[in-house]
Every structure is written in C-alpha cells, then in structure tokens.
Amino acid sequence: MPSPLRSKESGSFAYTRWEAVESEDTTDSPITETPFYSFEEEVPATSTATPAVPWPLSPNRLTRPSMPNGHSHGSQGPISPRFDVQNSRCLSISIRTMVILVMLGVGGIIGFVARWGVHRYFVDPQGHCMTPIPFQYNAEMAKHAIDTISFSSIRDFFEEFTSENDHELGSIESSDYARSISQLWREFGIQKTELDVVKTMIPVANLRDHGHVPCEITIKDVNGTTVWSKDLDAESMAQVSYSASAIGQGQLMYGHYGRFEDFHEMGLNFSGSVVIMKLSQLYHVGSMVRNAQYFGAKAVILFPDPVNHLLTGNVSETKIKISPNESLSASAKLFPGDPYSPYFPGKSKESIPDIPVISITFSEAQTLLSNFTNAYNLTTLHTYGLPLDTQWNMNFTAMVEVNLDYEKRSIRNVIGTIPGAYEPTRYIIIGAHHDTWWKGSSQAGLGHSVLMELARVFGYLRQHSWKPGRSIIFASWDGEEIGQLGSTSWMNSHSKELNTRAVAYINLDYVLTGSSTVHIAATPLFREIIERAAKSVPCITKKNIDDDCTLFSTWIDEDAAATSLKSDKLMMSDPQHSFQSILGVSTIEVALKTLAMPYPHTNSSMDTVSAIKTILDPEFKHAALVARFLTILLLQLTMTPNLPGSVSDYANKIHSDIHTFIQVNDKDLEEHDVNVGDMVDALNKFEVAAFRFHSTYDPSFPLEFLGHHEFSDQLMELERSFLLPASYSELSGQPIPLLRSPYKHIIYGPDPLNQGMSVLFPQLSGALKLARYLNTTGLWDSVRREAFFVVDALESASCVLENHLVHTYVDDVNHPMHRMYTS
Structure with missing residues (x-):
C-alpha cells in the first residue's frame, strides 16, 4: 500500500513506495538536512533516472539517512550485509545469555532441593571429621556427644554455683550471677544470648511498722492465759512467701495434709480455727492453704512430715530423716507466676490467701501437737507417727501474726539460642532455675549444673560446624x-510466638531427688522417643563395652511386670508447670529419684553441698546419667525430620485411663444423668484418627520436607487441641470457686483440689469430687458441663489429626480403615 508523502515542491501529497535505492555519491553535494528515515519518490516512467534496485532478500527495506561529508550510519543506500551480521551477533549473544540465565535458574532450584540431602561435616569431640545427613538423627554422632558429657564438669559447675553466697531472687548477687551465665554461654559457642529482665513484686518482712517481731505464734488456754509463744525473725518468716499479712486466731485443730478429703473425712469443725498441717512434696502448699480457708480456717501452721525417707529403694540402707530442728520454705500462692502481673487481672485475690501462713520445725510442732492440738476421735490413718491425743477434745486458742510487705525487684532470666538450620522457627526449650531459698544444692544447684553442661556440649558441637535441625533454647x-515467676512471665510475654512454634519444654528443676532410677514425667506423645533415648544411654553400672546394660534395661529389671516403658515411671508432665497446662506445649520432666519419698532436705537449710555429696550423688554420676539421656533426647527432637511423637500412645493412654475413670465413677455418673456414651464415642473417633494419622503418613520426594513439616505441625497442634476454648474464662467462666485456675488442659493436668497431683480430666474430676462430697444438686450441672468439654476436646483432636476441613473420611464401621484399626 503506497504511503502519502508531502511533495517537497508543491507541498501537496504524493504516493510513494517504501523501496531501497542505490547509493549515490554525495561527496560534493551541499549539506542538507535529511530525516532519519527517507523515502524516495516514485520516478515516472518517462524519466531517464536509473530505477532503484531493491535488496534481493528484502524488497521493501527502509533506507538509512544520509549524513554530512559521508559520515553516517551508512550511506543513503540500502542497508549493508554487515548491519545484518551485527544483528545476528546481538541475537546470538542474547540467546546465549538467556540460556545461561535459564540454566542458572534451574541449577538454583535443583540446588535448593538437593540442599536437603547434601552432606555437611563437623568435627566430633575426638577430632574425627563426620558428615552426617543433615536433619537426620545420627547414632554415631549422638554417641560422640554423650561421650563428651563429663561428671567432673558437672561437679565443677555445681561447686561454682554453691560457692556463691547468695542466689536470692532480685538480689545484686543474683543479678551478677545471671550476667556471668550469659557470658559463659557465649564462650561455649551460644552466640545469641540475652537477659530477660522482669519487674515484679516480692513479699518481704515488714520491719518498719512492727519493730523486730514481724511474725509470732501464741497459744492461750480457755482462761486467756498464754501457755506457749514463739517469735520468728524476718528470715524465718520469709520461709512462707505470699502469706497474707494479717492476724488469725481460733481453736488449734489438726488438718493432716490439707487435702480436700482430709477436711471432709476427719469430721472436725474447722470453722474459725487455726489448722496445723504436715508439709510434703507430694502435696501443693497453695492448695492446702486454699482448702483450709474454704473450710473456714483463720490461719495455717505448717511443719515437716517426720516420715523416714528412703533415697535408693534399698530397704537395707540407712533411711534419711528430717532434722527435728529443720523447717521448710514454701509458697502459699495458688497459681504460677506473678499474681500482680497484668497477665492475671483479677487473679491476685484468688491466687494469694486471705489468711496468715507460717512454717515451724517439727520439734516446735511436737509441743503443739501433743499438748494443744485438737485431734479428737481421729484414726491412725491420719495421725500415724505423730504425738496426738485423740481421746480428748483439746480447746486451746492459737494466734498467728504475719507482717509482710511487697517490694519491687527485678529478676533476670537468661535465654540462649542455637538457631536451627532447617526449621529455625520450631523451638525445643530446656530450662532450670538459678535462684534459691537457702543454699539450694539439690533443686537449683544440680538442675543448673546439668543445664550448664548441656549448654557446654551443644555449644562445642556448634563451634565445630554442627547445627541442629530445629532451634534449641536454653533458659536459666x-x-x-x-x-x-521468671518462667511464667517469659512464657506469657512470648505466648503468641510459642503457641505456634514451641515443640517441647524440658524441665530440669527436679533433676536429682533420689538415687534409685530415672523417673520420666512426660506427655504420652513422647513415650516412644523417651524409650528410644533410654535404650541409647549406657547405665551407670556398665562394666565393659560388651555389656548391654542401658538405662532402659534398668527400668525393666526393676519391674518384671513392665513390658515396655514402665507406666509408673512415665507419668504426665510436671503438674505445676505452665508450659503444658496453660499453653499446651508438650512437656518432659526428667528426675532421678525414688518413687516413694523424695530427698527430704529440699527447700531447707540442710540442703547443703555436703548433703549432696554424702547421701545423694557423691561422684555426680547420676547427674551425668541424666545429662546423657537429655543429650540423646535433644538430638532426637532437633534432628529427626518429622517429630518423633506417637499419637497412638496418647490414644492408648487416654483409653486406659478413661475406662478406669468410668468404672470407678459409673454409678454416680449414671445416677445423675452424666452421659458417658458421648465420651466413649469421642474417644473411639480419636483412636481411629490416631491410627489413620500414622498409617497414611507417606511424604514423597521432592517435597518430602514439606510432608515432614505438616506431620510435625499436627503433632504440635494436637496438644493445643486439648486446651479449653478461649471463650471459657472470658464468657462462661468457672462457676465453682474451688475449680477456678489458669490451667486449661482438659485431658491431663493439675488436680484443682491438689495441684501437686496430675489427674485425668482435671476439671471434670474436681467437679465430680466436690459434687460427691458436698452432695449439692447444682454441682452435678457443673459435672455435666465439664463432661461436655471433654467430648469437645477429643473431637477437636480428631479434626486436627484428619485435617477435617480438607479431607473426608467415612466414619462407618464397614470402612476399610476402621476395620483395619479394629482388627
């Protein structure tokens, strides 16, 4: 199609074709302005001009503009072959560049996927260069790691800790010690360390308003004559923290262990009384005081249980007994954490008692029990080993005065992190505390020493190029x-992060309270991994390399009835700890102790270095055994691609416990129309979901790591699914005051009436016990309400395991999966 072009002479438009023209010599031509692209006008047929010869390969090419003096992009003739050659070269370079970029991109993708299988090396403690597959538990590397654990190193940490004069919370010495821990961790190779400073209110003796007598006990007869009195100094008064600052008086009554059933079954009238009770590590002091207050007590006096303590399980050995001049420290606070924290609005009154609480020695208690305490008509079931007169109705009035004040102090948690190489946002947290009441040799000292040894070993591995698959967080x-106070505050301030990222919490606060066997208190989810770890740790008595003795085999030998891991050694997690009971983070507590009665000197002035070295762990071999076990446990939790948890073990544990629960309470439940059928149906559904979860798990390459990730996330979410719904406390709340608590775990948790014990269905069990003892019709409505939440929790767990919103399963007895499970 011709194109219009304005005529140079007349200004009119003429039609031209886009044609290439022959080059003309323009050397002598005057300089003229020429457009970049020029078009030659069509020459009439009568013209003598030489017709344009088009370029043979492109008959309609644009001509290049002419330039003055022959300088141009080229002459005003046809485009030259050299121009096409240059274009071809540019095109070739572009194509090659594109190919290289594509190859680099494909190589990057392949490298990213192959990264999960690339061998990385590190130097083991013996100097060997090792190349384990990353994010995979390596038994050889684990052996080298546990060989690095040294009982002499643990002893050094212990002696350094106990050499300090003061570890009192909030003190200058304690603050300096926290900084030294942080510095030492950095030297070990844990580069990311921080001090978490928490401001809190600490109860202290009030000496300003009451001179030198902040606390006292006075006993008077019916005539008002003082027959016995005792003034306690500030140090003695501080043994019971969070007591009410008040004066309480009334008839002196014996209250045994302060359990709810004790007050109910002994048949005494505790209204307006002062109750004297035995302290035991089996029972929670806050619960004891709350129960006494519920039954009308005006004050509480605590004394140590004088029972003999057997630390090894060998009845022929010497029994340990508490000194008659030894008193025990305790906390009268009901719930964990700072009661004045904004995280617990309105909870301070429920957590702190309204009555004064005081602790005395057994020698002082003997005088009160034998001469002034009413224990009329009690049986030896309650009075065993005590000098109580059960034949006479004693009528002496006791007055207890406690003067406390609250002081603002700063406490310091030390947090050290080894980031994970593959799942850095999945946290394995391991913690112990560094504050003490007295010297704190057993509880704080040994737990702290084992934590420091683990930090040293894993820091050493980190310095030699090893990295965990998941992040390890060390917490002091x-x-x-x-x-x-410290752990609960840190947990609350990081709860949003921990809710979705915390895999497990390992508690070292009770590492050594005996020398009989390692006792594991853990969620059933980790039963399998605990058993595997126990089989990987040589026992203390192993004599040579051919000896097959392991920590697990010692458990089996001690109980011939055990077919796998002993149920009495694998209980639920620490009932008083917040991570599982409040956040739903699966918890493990490891302790070496005797199952009957633990080490008696905890929280007393007798808990000294000599006591540890003489009667508990003279060579620190037991502490080293626990450290080796924890090393294997940490490696399995951090280096296994999919979390080594077994939902089937959880289902089996609940199955066993729930049927026992129904058998024991069946008559009362049926009589008051509590529907256990829905509970059994929900349990069956959960068991089938647990079986499906493991049997259908099959991650495939190349996205295998995503399959592992989903599997691990579902295990983490399982424990959270057992928590009470978020609306429980905000909307409906707990109508029974005795059952109110911040604990949210529905399946296993602290008994609301005795938080020192872990029970199945804590809220339901507590409501059932109250309804049975108090025989109030309205309480059975609460029982039915708590039974509903049990069913809801089990069904929620089933949905989590099945990804209910995206997967469909046929819940029919004829379904192949159901038949496979039931067979």
Whole structure:
C-alpha cells in the first residue's frame, strides 16, 4: 500500500513506495538536512533516472539517512550485509545469555532441593571429621556427644554455683550471677544470648511498722492465759512467701495434709480455727492453704512430715530423716507466676490467701501437737507417727501474726539460642532455675549444673560446624522458688510466638531427688522417643563395652511386670508447670529419684553441698546419667525430620485411663444423668484418627520436607487441641470457686483440689469430687458441663489429626480403615 508523502515542491501529497535505492555519491553535494528515515519518490516512467534496485532478500527495506561529508550510519543506500551480521551477533549473544540465565535458574532450584540431602561435616569431640545427613538423627554422632558429657564438669559447675553466697531472687548477687551465665554461654559457642529482665513484686518482712517481731505464734488456754509463744525473725518468716499479712486466731485443730478429703473425712469443725498441717512434696502448699480457708480456717501452721525417707529403694540402707530442728520454705500462692502481673487481672485475690501462713520445725510442732492440738476421735490413718491425743477434745486458742510487705525487684532470666538450620522457627526449650531459698544444692544447684553442661556440649558441637535441625533454647530462670515467676512471665510475654512454634519444654528443676532410677514425667506423645533415648544411654553400672546394660534395661529389671516403658515411671508432665497446662506445649520432666519419698532436705537449710555429696550423688554420676539421656533426647527432637511423637500412645493412654475413670465413677455418673456414651464415642473417633494419622503418613520426594513439616505441625497442634476454648474464662467462666485456675488442659493436668497431683480430666474430676462430697444438686450441672468439654476436646483432636476441613473420611464401621484399626 503506497504511503502519502508531502511533495517537497508543491507541498501537496504524493504516493510513494517504501523501496531501497542505490547509493549515490554525495561527496560534493551541499549539506542538507535529511530525516532519519527517507523515502524516495516514485520516478515516472518517462524519466531517464536509473530505477532503484531493491535488496534481493528484502524488497521493501527502509533506507538509512544520509549524513554530512559521508559520515553516517551508512550511506543513503540500502542497508549493508554487515548491519545484518551485527544483528545476528546481538541475537546470538542474547540467546546465549538467556540460556545461561535459564540454566542458572534451574541449577538454583535443583540446588535448593538437593540442599536437603547434601552432606555437611563437623568435627566430633575426638577430632574425627563426620558428615552426617543433615536433619537426620545420627547414632554415631549422638554417641560422640554423650561421650563428651563429663561428671567432673558437672561437679565443677555445681561447686561454682554453691560457692556463691547468695542466689536470692532480685538480689545484686543474683543479678551478677545471671550476667556471668550469659557470658559463659557465649564462650561455649551460644552466640545469641540475652537477659530477660522482669519487674515484679516480692513479699518481704515488714520491719518498719512492727519493730523486730514481724511474725509470732501464741497459744492461750480457755482462761486467756498464754501457755506457749514463739517469735520468728524476718528470715524465718520469709520461709512462707505470699502469706497474707494479717492476724488469725481460733481453736488449734489438726488438718493432716490439707487435702480436700482430709477436711471432709476427719469430721472436725474447722470453722474459725487455726489448722496445723504436715508439709510434703507430694502435696501443693497453695492448695492446702486454699482448702483450709474454704473450710473456714483463720490461719495455717505448717511443719515437716517426720516420715523416714528412703533415697535408693534399698530397704537395707540407712533411711534419711528430717532434722527435728529443720523447717521448710514454701509458697502459699495458688497459681504460677506473678499474681500482680497484668497477665492475671483479677487473679491476685484468688491466687494469694486471705489468711496468715507460717512454717515451724517439727520439734516446735511436737509441743503443739501433743499438748494443744485438737485431734479428737481421729484414726491412725491420719495421725500415724505423730504425738496426738485423740481421746480428748483439746480447746486451746492459737494466734498467728504475719507482717509482710511487697517490694519491687527485678529478676533476670537468661535465654540462649542455637538457631536451627532447617526449621529455625520450631523451638525445643530446656530450662532450670538459678535462684534459691537457702543454699539450694539439690533443686537449683544440680538442675543448673546439668543445664550448664548441656549448654557446654551443644555449644562445642556448634563451634565445630554442627547445627541442629530445629532451634534449641536454653533458659536459666529466676524467681522460680516462690512460684515460677521468671518462667511464667517469659512464657506469657512470648505466648503468641510459642503457641505456634514451641515443640517441647524440658524441665530440669527436679533433676536429682533420689538415687534409685530415672523417673520420666512426660506427655504420652513422647513415650516412644523417651524409650528410644533410654535404650541409647549406657547405665551407670556398665562394666565393659560388651555389656548391654542401658538405662532402659534398668527400668525393666526393676519391674518384671513392665513390658515396655514402665507406666509408673512415665507419668504426665510436671503438674505445676505452665508450659503444658496453660499453653499446651508438650512437656518432659526428667528426675532421678525414688518413687516413694523424695530427698527430704529440699527447700531447707540442710540442703547443703555436703548433703549432696554424702547421701545423694557423691561422684555426680547420676547427674551425668541424666545429662546423657537429655543429650540423646535433644538430638532426637532437633534432628529427626518429622517429630518423633506417637499419637497412638496418647490414644492408648487416654483409653486406659478413661475406662478406669468410668468404672470407678459409673454409678454416680449414671445416677445423675452424666452421659458417658458421648465420651466413649469421642474417644473411639480419636483412636481411629490416631491410627489413620500414622498409617497414611507417606511424604514423597521432592517435597518430602514439606510432608515432614505438616506431620510435625499436627503433632504440635494436637496438644493445643486439648486446651479449653478461649471463650471459657472470658464468657462462661468457672462457676465453682474451688475449680477456678489458669490451667486449661482438659485431658491431663493439675488436680484443682491438689495441684501437686496430675489427674485425668482435671476439671471434670474436681467437679465430680466436690459434687460427691458436698452432695449439692447444682454441682452435678457443673459435672455435666465439664463432661461436655471433654467430648469437645477429643473431637477437636480428631479434626486436627484428619485435617477435617480438607479431607473426608467415612466414619462407618464397614470402612476399610476402621476395620483395619479394629482388627
């Protein structure tokens, strides 16, 4: 199609074709302005001009503009072959560049996927260069790691800790010690360390308003004559933290262990009384005081249980007994954490008692029990080993005065992190505390020493190029002795992050309270991994390399009835700890102790270095055994691609416990129309979901790591699914005051009436016990309400395991999966 072009002479438009023209010599031509692209006008047929010869390969090419003096992009003739050659070269370079970029991109993708299988090396403690497959538990590397654990190193940490004069929470010495822990961890190779400073209110003796007598006990007869009195100094008064600052008086009554059933079954009238009770590590002091207050007590006096303590399980050995002049420290606070924290609005009154609480020695208690305490008509079931007169109705009035004030102090948690190489946002947390009441040799000292040894070993591995698959967080807590102030504060301030990222919490606060066997208190989810770890740790008595003795085999030998891991050694997690009971983070507590009665000197002035070295762990071999076990446990939790948890073990544990629960309570449940059928149906559904979860798990290459990730996330979410719904406390709340608590775990958790014990269905069990003892019709409505939440929790767990919203399963007895499970 011709194109219009304005005529140079007349200004009119003429039609031209886009044609290439022959080059003309323009050397002598005058300089003229020429457009970049020029078009030659069509020459009439009568013209003598030479017709344009088009370029043979392109008959309609644009001509290049002419330039003055022959300088141009080229002459005003046809485009030259050299121009096409240059274009071809540019095109060739572009194509090659594109190919290289594509190859680099494909190589990057392949490298990213292959990264999960690339061998990385590190130097083991013996200097060997090792190349384990990353993010995979390596038994050889684990052996070298546990060989690095040294009982002499643990002893050095212990002696350094106990050489300090003061570890009192909030003190200058304790603050300096926290900084030294942080510095030492950095030297070990844990580069990311921080001090978590928490401001809190600490109860202290009020000496300003009451001179030198902040606390006293006075006993008077019916005539008002003082027959016995005792003044306690500030140090003695501080043994019971969070007591009410008040004066309480009334008839002196014996209250046994302060359990709810004790007050109910002994048949005494505790209204308006002062109750004297035995302290035991089996029972929670806050619960004891709350129960006494519920039954009308005006004050509480605590004394040590004088029972003999057997630390080894060998009845022929010497029994340990508490000194009659030894009193025990305790916290009267009901719930963990700072009761004045904004995280617990309105909870301070429920957590702190309204009555004064005081602790005395057994020698002082003997005088009160034998001469002034009413224990009329009690049986030896309650009075065993005590000098109580059960034949006479004693009528002496006791007055207890406690003067406390609250002081603002700063406590310091030390947090050290080894980031994970593959799942850095999945946290394995391991913690112990560094504050003490007295010298704190057993509880704080040994737990702290084992934590430091683990930090040293894993820091050493990190310095030699090893990295965990998941992140390891080491935590040295402050303010734990008086009620888990440091750990609970850190947990609350990081709850949003921990809710979705925390895999497990390992508690070292009770590492050594005996020398009989390692006792594991853990969620059933980790039963399998605990058993595997126990089989990987040589026992203390192993004599040579051919000896097959392991920690697990010692458990089996001690109980011939055990077919796998002993149920009495694998209980639920620490009932008083917040990570599982409040956040739903699966928890493991490891302790070496005797199952009957633990080490008696905890929280006393007798808990000294000599006591540890003489009667508990003279060579620190037991502490080293626990450290080796924890090393294997940490490696399995951090280096296994999919978390080594077994939902089937959880289902089996609940199955066993729930049927026992129904058998024991069946008559009362049926009589008051509590529907256990829905509970059994929900349990069956959960068992089938647990079986499906493991049997259908099959991640495939190349996205295998995503399959592992989903599997691990579902295990983490399982424990959270057992928590009470978020609306429980905000909307409906707990109508029964005795059952109110921050604990949210529905399946296993602290008994609301005795938080020292872990029970199945804590809220339901507590409501059932109250309804049975108090025989009130309205309480059975609460029982039915708590039974509903049990069913809801089990069904929620089933949905989590099945990804209910995206997967469909046929819940029919004829379904192949159901038949496979039931067979």
